[in-house]
Amino acid sequence: MASWDLSVSVEELGSEAPPLKVSVTSDLHIGGVILKVVEKSQIKRDWSDHALWWEQKQQWLLKPSWTLDKCGIHADARLFLTPQHKPLRLLMPNAISVRLRVCFSSPVFRTVMGICKLLNIRHPEELSLLWPVEGKKKKKDKDVETEVYDITCSPLPSSTILKLANGMPAFYAESPETEAVYKMLAVSQPPPAPETIAKMYQTTNVMEKAQINSRWLDSSRSLLQQGVKENDKLQLRFKYYSFHDITPQTDVVRLTQLYEQARWAILLEEIECTEEEMMVFAALQYHIGKVSLTEQFVASSPAMDDLDSALQCLEVKMEGESSADDMLETMTAPELHDYLKIFRPKRLTLKGYKQYWFTFKDTTISYYKSKEESSKEPIQQMNLKGCEVAPDVSVAGQKFCIRLLIPGPEGMNEVYLRCEHEQQYSRWMAACRLASKGKTLADSSFSSEVQSIQSFLAMQKTTPSNNTAQTDESINTHSLVSPRYQKKYKPKQLTPRILEAYQNVAQISLTDAIQKFLQIWQALPDFGLSYIVVRFKGCRKDEVLGIANNRLIRIDLSVGDVVKTWRYNTMRQWNVNWDIKQVAIEFDGNVNIAFSCVTADCKIVHEYIGGYIFMSTRGREQSDTLNEELFHKLTGGHEAL
């Protein structure tokens, strides 16, 4: 068979170097070509990760046993010998970049699996890659990422199962730098400065939200095929809002990143919420930020689990033993006594605050004319169980009031208690809050409640000017809400509102707080909707298709209302006509819809629908094996079949 020259560029020789000419025959297989090229290059190194890339056809030659003939390669082909794994800058859901080595030759779906394995995120099928927003901000900010976490030195993710050391995958424990990377991944970030939030790209309407979804990469093709180059920047995001089997012990990174994505979605108003909900989100962010500074991320090695359970056992034992003492203590319950001022707003009264001797016992406040008369009948008793407690505080004005709404048969009784100073206030406030939940002063959470009130008061003291360095104690409340509320309220006004929401969450653990945040996020009416601008067959104007994990919705752009809902469980089949870029779906009862996609490729819509159906096939049993084949079958385009 006649031999001919094949030109192959080798990346290691530099881009300027002329391509190597190797003499081949048509029945030579790809592996043989690589061998020849390597010999000719005279470079000694590990070539195992290298593969041939056929530039004109935009495809990888990954089957070493195929002959050149079978691949259709002739003398005019220009091939590149290049590593399959290249560094990539990955923007994590927490808005921090990591530089890591990812696979450029396998389909994006598998590349994401590799990335997630490296980052210790389970269920990689829920995530995908997309191009970051190239926006106006690019001109001004020259170097946004001052610090880039680099884990390109890590072993390739294809290597065996990750071992755990100190609760993190073993290689993170190797050096302080990698440990810092893991900490960044597993611990939520401190609240961003309000300016940072304002600077980020914000979507203001459904159309703009739909634009985001045009940037997803195709899961069934490789990165290089989609024009991604070495050291390019891509975003990693949770794409399918169907989070399977989250277990806090093993999903530290996953939970944290999910929380970060949700937090940014709230802050940037990618998902809308009401003012009340925003305050709860703010309170939870504050709490999570505060707790994650003290609470180390949960180590999840089995040994630690054992230790944990052992500790818990011990705790239970101790509790059991000390319960008698505890109960004794409740019998001689702690009390609060002080001179405080009281004010009951009633119609047609102009009376101000009056001073009395107050005692707080169990869940009841009693007050007397003076300390001396405290042995007599109190003037009044108020049981705070089930009441509403709200702060009415101004640190600057030295006003420390507690507003109580005490339920009674006739309605709610409004009472204001005025304390003299911060110390007194935080103790009485803590007592009131516990009492409203039916707990007494003897409850173990009393002292931490006092502390959390004090630390929150400290927020009011700090001036919001120094927002460059956000330390733990002085968080600007503006960094907890979206720009809309930054504009609407001053920090002074915002703090009491967040404080009000904070009192319900102040005692929960880090994991619980994160999960609660996610729960409220998932309960928002617009949660989990990915928008695409489409044009329905027979319609003249653009409309928006919302894709969720169980349904498709059609939104009228002019009104913003949901016009129609179709659920997947009534769907019989969907077809994509790649030529005219039209998606046609058939539902039960002879309902047929067809639309062309305006803002995104119809492959993206197709992948969303197929992806969600794939997500719903995941069983309840916790098996980590992923049916990649089925995913591609459901989401792949014509190439896949």
Added chain:
Amino acid sequence: MDDIDAMFSDMLQEMDLLTQSLGAEAESAPLPKPPSIPAPQEMNFSIGFTDLNASLHEMEDNDLDALMADLVADISATEEKFATDRDTSKGSAPFAPIPIQPQSNFGLPVSTDTSKPATSSNSIAAPPPPPASKPSKEEQEEQIKADKIKLALEKLKEAKVKKLVVKVEIMDGSSKTLMVDERQTVREVMDQLFEKTHCDCNVDWCVCETNPDLQTERGFEDHENLVEPLSTWTRDTENKVVFLEKKDKYEVFRNPQLFYMWKKDKKSLMDMKEKDKEQLLEENFCGASIIVPDLEGILYMKEDGKKSWKQRYFLLRASGLYYSPKGKTKASRDLVCLVQFDNVNVYYCKEYRNKYKAPTDHCFILKHPQIQKESQYIKYLCCDDELTMTLWVTGIRIAKYGKQLYENYKAAVRKAAGTGSWANRTIQASSSASTPSPTPKAKAANGHAPQLPKDTKGPGNQTSFPPPPPSMETLPPPPPDPMLPPPPPAPPASTTKVNKFSPPTRFPQSSFPPPPMDDLPPPPPPPEDAELPPDFLPPPPPSFPPYGGDSLPPPPPDPITSLPPPPPPGPQNFASAGGAPPPPPPPPPPPPAPAPAAKPSASSVRKMPPAPPKRTTPLQTAPPGGELMSELMTAMLKKRSQQ
């Protein structure tokens, strides 16, 4: 430490004296005590009566008997436990021998109704068994001390448990009276009521509170405690507790599509497949967070303190009830929060057209449970029709209780299925005894009908069993549907460039669990026998078994003890029969009272009016621990002076 020790032995003695004297009193007096025996500090008051006396007057004889049985069983259970307790710790304890007779209560001819077990004392933790190995002397002493402390505390704890005598009205006009412990949930109370009323135990039964002042009605949720809301009622209240069937209680779980797809055509919703319903429930109640129905629409709202009702566009969210103010869009950011659900409950209202000039009679209010009268803190809302009202009230309940509601439903279904199949058994047994009748028919008649009646009105006694809960179901594979369209063609040649994608099951090689979408008809209901095989036939209802009723072992008698001998076998067995697990319904008719002494004569009930309460802003019901001690002291002083 010694004086603590001494103090406790003292206290124990005194308390024992007290209980003993109470017991003795009950024994000597021909009258039953009012139901305040276990808690000398007057924890009990009755609900549904103007005062305690009236409540006792109104009681039926056997009710009173049952109550007495309850009370005495309580006391004796506690006493018994202490007796055994003391035995175990007796050893070398410097424990002053106490001249008490804990068994005295067994002598009481209490048990005219054996079907009433003591429920309240069951939850007390049993004392730890004595250590097996012989401990050192110090350890022993430590142990004894700890035991004593525990004992005393338990007594105090038991004494602190609040109990209410509750009169429950039943729809047929009759009423039942029962004692409810503050630890009991509504579910447990309903189980008691099922026993008492012999009704079918279907899931629609509901304990409601009615307030004639506000003309409201609210069904308690099964997980709530009954005592807590009742104890916030005012003393002169006309409120009532009613036991009835309410179709809307769990309708959302039988027909979730009516609530979650309310925008769609009602007709098409009614014949939704069971499978799709299940999937709706799964989606909305089994995820990480529950999804609240996306209700929105115009409701009338009564202006604060005014008579007028204004229309507003309301939206329900998990975080609360919102409306969009005039001239604003219904975008989330513009919504105004009317109320959040943490501190309020939702109540149905009656005849508000007359009372408040409401546009329709389909009103509901949101208020703090303690508010009993008209107040500016109540939010009044009015809907166009009954269906809308049910939607909103149910939606608010879902937002407030979340997953708990679904758990309640599943528990109720289990309960209903359990008793249902038992009832089937009895029917079968009786019918086969007389004539070999076709049993399957009887089964069918008793429920498990696959289709529910669509009628949502009228709390008739017609049973309609809900579909079995998804968790219990082991469905046979659905039969192939002949109407199924042919599977999509194999991937077409790439020249057509039109690809068909269908759900994964359509792929013949797919080995996956069936995807959610399926247009198969609902599978046939599982055969009833397979569902709940009663592997245990309860014994026939005990009718005073001479020695056979001891399913509860008698307390282990300790031969070394210096205490009086264990109770005589006769009454004791009797008492333990009373404490046995409740026999299945129907309970036996109460045997004739063995002694007239047990028969309460209403006229001679000792009057024990509740202590006049201190008028405090919130009604204080539970005296704190300190007061308890002082009350104990006074009671003891009184006792001594009597001696």
